[in-house]
Amino acid sequence: MKRGENMPKREPDTLQKILERLMHIDPPIKKFPVAPPDPDMGLYFVDLKDVCYITTKADQGREETMFMTSAKEAFYSNLGLSEIEKKLIEHPHFMRTSKYFLVNLTKIRALKVSSARDLWFDGLEKPIVNGVTSTYLADFEKRFK
């Protein structure tokens, strides 16, 4: 920068940060359509703020994706984990942490540092073991500040 030139205004960066913070408080997507728990319902929407993690599930005779809430309720979608990841790409709370998990960063209450990371969530006694694998670890640690 030459002498006499004005410093560029930093306002856009600050506004961007404010916007990001607001996005974090008020995410653009708040609910997600899942298979209704009662057959008289057409559609059921799970509140993403209640979801601890999203994982693949195939132990009930079919491939599905399961949303686990802090109230220990499981909800199911036929979308694959990658498709759900795409839909939640702009959601500031959710991130992919392994081949099998999308986690809600705001619901993590504990983690164990080992080669991977085991994650504990609000309301759930059992952790997800190896919830964060090496591929996603750097990004996870960056976002989980």
Next chain:
Amino acid sequence: MTEDLYKRVEKYYLPERTIISQDGEVVRVKDIVFLTIEGKDSVAVSCNNQKYKLVQPLSFYEKEFAGYFLRVHRSFLAAFDRIRVVYERYPEEEEPESVSRNKGGAADECELALRGTETRIPVTNTYSGVLKKALGVSTLHHLVPEHPDDKKLRKLGIIDFAWREFFKLDPKDTAAVKAYADAWRVLTFGKERTLRYFRRLGENQIDKRRLAKNIIWQTWRWIKKGIRKLFDGNIRSFWYEVKNALGGDEILDSDDVGMFYDTLREMIEDERLFRYKDFGFMDMNSPFHGVGKQRPEIILAVEKAGLANMARSLALEAGASHICTRGEPAVLTIEYFTDNLKAAIAGREVTLFVMTDMNPAGVSIRNSLISGIEAQGVKVARVVVLLETKDFSDDVLPGSKAKVVRYEQKGSVITPVPPAKMGQVTKALKWFESIGDPRLKTEAEYPGGKRIVTIWGIDSDTADREIIRKRFLEGLAQSLCFS
């Protein structure tokens, strides 16, 4: 950037804003579940179900709080963040049934359940597009993408109640089975719950046919899973079980028996969801069929009960299989017969020697038998019709023939003589053409160019049995040469 931020902050601030009621009460927007119209007033309904009469029309709040309240009906704005469930909408007043709606298509009327109220908010077609866009869904009736199994059942109007629990259920765990059955047995739902799942569109009535379908489906599923016994009676035993369970609540009554049987038939014979035999129903025709020991793949089939003994003894003589259909073949009988047959023929194709009445009904019985056997996975490679008109000499025929239809003809105009219907006449004429024996058509002339025409058939039990025996054994010998 500043503009984006401002919009964002404004949206974020919307629930914090207040609305003043006609009585001067201050209501926080975040406490309002929905807005509606009562009389001439706009009304805000809060989460404790308190109502506030508002000053402005709904359109004002729709615009002022765009993004927070969403118009879903001419008279309703819903707090978008509170939407929890989308239900089917069942208008109280009778409405024409929408075909597209049944297919999950354009007609997207539904009801919304919102957090903070028991009241369901109606959504009309006019506003459903905006709602779908806001919710990010392509239909309001079912999840997309839908699992193929779910889709198949939905299209059939079947609910697989609590299938996840069912999948995990251990039939040996009697306590778990009882708990599951107590919770999910359709027959014990009671009227209110039954209405919730099986309500007829546009009426506050149970859709009995859909209910019957679901009872049948559940019964089959439970039998297959091994958590209920097979029926030790016939189809009527099933009906009595259903009627006894639902009659008290006046959900089904004696007049529904035909509907119940027809639903069962439709599920088995048209939709091929399962078989009669899966329910353990007794085969009333079991004395009328059997599988041969030496040549099980050769089947001698007769229509008339009077020919059953002849068929049995002839089949026994040849080591062949036999079946007497006693009219149109019952699917249940064919299931039992073909299961026994399959065990004996080990995948081989079969040859069918068939002796039905020589008339359109006989042709129909023959075709039903062939298609019925093939539907059970047995390939019919060759069909030999045992009865021919040449077996009946001119002096024998008058005693063997029976009227099929009678019609009046003037010029080219044909009028059926009651009780015949035009369809029967058409069918009979087509059959007569295929037979090609002029003796089976007689005509009487009347003045004015009018003719009364009678088409005749031949009863199979009037046939000379020795001719039939000879033809069967010759055909059998030919079959042996082929094989």
